[in-house]
Amino acid sequence: MQTTYSVEGMTCAHCAASVKEEVSEIAGVTDVDVDVDAGSVVVSSDATLDTAAVDAAIAEAGYRLVS
Known part of the structure; x- marks a missing residue:
């Protein structure tokens, strides 16, 4: 199952890595x-x-999840 979420505030590869690690x-x-x-x-x-x-x-x- 795949779900797409919108996230506010990410600007770089480090942001992506942080989100990926936590999720x-x-x-x-x-x-x-x-x-x-x-x-x-x-x-x-x-x-x-x-x-x-x-x-x-x-x-x-x-970061912030956007609905």
Whole structure:
């Protein structure tokens, strides 16, 4: 299952790496693809993810999930 999230505030490869690291730690996540230019994060997972968990992981990395 893939879900795309919009993230505000990412500007560089370091931003992408931080978001990828935090989101990858969520249980069930199998892959994370971050596109800084588009401001998007595509998360592949075994099952539907709790948006609150994704939001918390992105916030931990220092960015904001945009609805």
